[in-house]
Structures are given as structure tokens and as C-alpha cells.
Amino acid sequence: MTTVLKVEQITKIYASRGKMTYTALNDVNMQLEQGEFVGIMGPSGSGKTTLLNILATIDKPTAGRISINGHNPLKMSNRDLSKFRRRELGYVFQDFNLIDSLSIKENMILPLALDKVSSSEIERRVQFIAERLGIENILDKRTYEISGGQKQRTAIARAVIHEPSLLLADELTGNLDSRAAKSAMDALEQLNTELGTTVLVVTHDPFTASYCKRILFIKDGKLFTEIRRGSSRPAFFQQILDTLSLLGGNFDDIPSTRLT
């Protein structure tokens, strides 16, 4: 098995304007093997976004080590880091981050613009991924002509078109209704199964999390527990709810019902 992500003893201490400091992550260790589909859950303020930003190389830890596909982003120059991000990482955000002046296809192929990929190879990848995500009929449309679910599937397509070693998603279903959330997660699951894309999602939503094969729960900046999915997603959904209630904390914004 190839290890795609290794996080060792990551600590993040925020220094506020005064003398106060805040430990947002405290000695976090985790590892993802190639092809895994992993979720991170935890109460509000537990450090999920901080962890994701560090993995996305947007932020740096105060202490600890990170290895992504054998590379150490903490030791890279800015120039190497932007190349590393472009090649090794894919991102999906809550608010899609698509460019309105471009078509769906143009949005999809943006990550390939700076790398020398032939137009026939671009075409091949667009068709392959668009078909799997069910967006092959909207490639020439603009973002304002498509639904929220289609926007998020476009964002997923853009995040995987350059075949990243790790796909990071932050609350990717946060702006979607249950049907669109299901279609986005079905699509992500298909990509994970068919392309072997390694996926790490941060989510508040137990329905979204139920697509993961493994979930890490964090509380007060520390890993609290980990659960693994058996064969049934509805059973995993229940297991997630049980673990969240054990975890305590603020989960007021969890939708009480979702189609499982």
C-alpha cells in the first residue's frame, strides 16, 4: 500500500493580538493510504478547518511533520509550493469557487492550463470525467445556467482533472439540498472507486460523512476516535450519529433528517 498522506505530531498555536495564545491543534497524527475515502468530523471550533488548511498548504503548523505523496511541503520554496499544489492537490469548497465568465468545460480544464497537456489529452480527460460526474451535457453552459448540484459536480471535476494524489474537500455539501448533496457524494464515491482518488472531506453533515470509509473525529484540537464503515451506509450513518453524541459539543447545524 502507498501512503499518500502522513501527518506527525502536528500542533497549531494561534497567537492573538495581545499575549493570548490558542492551541487549535494539539499533537495530531494521521495517515491516509492511496485510494482511501476519509472524513474529518468534530464540533464547531475543534480545529477541522485549521487541519485542512495545513494539509492544503495554505497555513503552516507551529510544530510537526507532513508528507504528501512523499513530498514535504513545509520545506518548499514558494515557487515549488505552487507547483506542488497544482500537481498533487485538488480542492473542493462549500461555495464551488467557479469562474462565472467561463463555461463549465473551461472551468474544468483550468488546472491544466499551466501544465503542458496536449489538447487531445485534455479532451479525453474532460469526456471521461464529465461522463462519470453526469455533466457531459452541460459542458458549454455558463455557471448561472446550471443548478447548485451541477456546480458542485463541476467543481469536483475541476479538482480531479489533473489526477491529484489527494483531494481535499471542505463542507462540500454545505450549500446543497439533500438531493444535490446525494448526487455530489455519489459522484465522489464513483471517482474514488473507479479512479482510486484519495479523498479527505471535512464535514458537519452525517449524511455526507456516511459516504466515507473511515472517519476521524476531533475534539479540542486532538484526535478523539476513529470509526470504519462496514458494508452498509445507513448503518454507518447511525454509527456516526452515535459517535457525535458521544463527542458532545456544538452540532446545532446538523440537519436532523437526510435521505440515507
Ligand SMILES: Nc1ncnc2c1ncn2[C@@H]1O[C@H](COP(=O)(O)OP(=O)(O)OP(=O)(O)O)[C@@H](O)[C@H]1O
Ligand atoms: N487566525 C486565528 N487566530 C486565533 N484563533 C483562531 C484563528 N483561526 C481559528 N482560531 C481558533 O482555533 C479554533 C479552531 O478553529 P477551526 O476554524 O479550525 O475550527 P473548526 O473545527 O473548523 O470549526 P467550525 O466547524 O466552526 O468551522 C477555534 O477555537 C478558533 O476560534
